[in-house]
Amino acid sequence: MSMNTIGFLGAGNMAGAIIKGLIASGFEAKSIWVFDRNQDKRDGWAALGLSIAKNADDLVIHSDALVLSVKPQGLKETCESIASAVADHKPLILSVVAAIPAQSIAQWLSASLPIIRVMPNTPSLVQAGASGLFANNLCLPEHKAFAETVFRAVGRISWVEDEQLIHSVTAAAGSAPAYFFRFAEAMSKTALEQGLTEQQARTLIGQTMLGAAKMILETNEDIGQMRKNVCSPNGTTERAIFSFNDDQIDTVVNNAMKACFDRSVELTDLLSQ
Ligand SMILES: NC(=O)C1=CN([C@@H]2O[C@H](COP(=O)(O)OP(=O)(O)OC[C@H]3O[C@@H](n4cnc5c(N)ncnc54)[C@H](OP(=O)(O)O)[C@@H]3O)[C@@H](O)[C@H]2O)C=CC1
Numbered sequence: 001m002s003m004n005t006i007g008f009l010g011a012g013n014m015a016g017a018i019i020k021g022l023i024a025s026g027f028e029a030k031s032i033w034v035f036d037r038n039q040d041k042r043d044g045w046a047a048l049g050l051s052i053a054k055n056a057d058d059l060v061i062h063s064d065a066l067v068l069s070v071k072p073q074g075l076k077e078t079c080e081s082i083a084s085a086v087a088d089h090k091p092l093i094l095s096v097v098a099a100i101p102a103q104s105i106a107q108w109l110s111a112s113l114p115i116i117r118v119m120p121n122t123p124s125l126v127q128a129g130a131s132g133l134f135a136n137n138l139c140l141p142e143h144k145a146f147a148e149t150v151f152r153a154v155g156r157i158s159w160v161e162d163e164q165l166i167h168s169v170t171a172a173a174g175s176a177p178a179y180f181f182r183f184a185e186a187m188s189k190t191a192l193e194q195g196l197t198e199q200q201a202r203t204l205i206g207q208t209m210l211g212a213a214k215m216i217l218e219t220n221e222d223i224g225q226m227r228k229n230v231c232s233p234n235g236t237t238e239r240a241i242f243s244f245n246d247d248q249i250d251t252v253v254n255n256a257m258k259a260c261f262d263r264s265v266e267l268t269d270l271l272s273q
């Protein structure tokens with residue numbers, strides 16, 4: 001099995017982040033194929049040197065691995081439209097689509113195929129993505145190895161054995177950049193009120209998030225202990241942490257992640273038939 005080309009069916013926000021991350025990590029642009037139904041997006045990718053398919057079937061024909069990257073609501077129709085090309089060409093199917101089980105994808109493609117579900121996130125753009133992966137039972141080690149090559153090139157990965165855990169990955173990683181952006185938006189607003197400029201706030205808050213994230217990933221220190229290390233007794237940080245606790249931060253975060261998880265389950269129920 002040779003894996004030389006990867007194709008993206010639907011090239012919007014998520015596929016775009018992966019594609020740009022892959023190019024930055026040294027993937028040859030010409031080996032990345034794209035088909036998006038919007039001409040402006042196709043033109044944009046062509047300008048970056050990618051290979052542009054004439055249509056979805058043409059993309060399947062040129063892809064050793066095919067990434068399904070359309071919205072969940074459009075996946076059934078999209079899969080049915082390429083079923084015959086997939087049956088002929090048999091690419092490895094990688095789906096980044098939220099909520100849709102591998103079994104539904106196989107059914108809509110009318111084929112028993114190796115399928116790998118991936119729940120990536122947009123920091124893939126800067127090769128700092130976090131992707132959870134699940135392989136169906138037809139995947140061979142080389143299929144998993146290929147998926148690892150692609151998603152390791154744009155960040156860190158974690159396999160899950162139980163497909164249901166993709167809902168949890170969505171709540172913890174796929175959707176989670178937005179939580180941190182929301183937090184940064186709130187911090188920036190206050191930083192401006194406290195006298196910093198927008199640029200100062202962006203630099204200081206962004207670098208602080210990056211630094212805290214690097215400490216989580218690169219040291220073995222307990223996260224709670226790292227928090228405590230910033231808090232001098234009766235100092236400034238302690239007051240901020242007391243304020244978060246008074247405002248029930250655990251409940252706020254728990255509610256948000258549960259809402260995310262529950263919507264993922266709901267989308268599965270709504271869209272997987
Ligand atoms: N955005 C994110 O952070 C993440 C997204 N995902 C998943 O990635 C998938 C894509 O999301 P996202 O990139 O945000 O969505 P976008 O809408 O940005 O991108 C999807 C693109 O696919 C196009 N498209 C739809 N149907 C077809 C088709 N049949 N043939 C060709 N092109 C088509 C869309 O066109 P049009 O606009 O005309 O519909 C659009 O340009 C979703 O399933 C989502 O669950 C997963 C993890 C994170």
Ligand SMILES: O=C(O)[C@@H]1CCC=N1
Nearest residue numbers: 098170173174175176
């Ligand atoms: O919001 C969504 O539904 C997608 C899935 C994960 C991130 N974005």
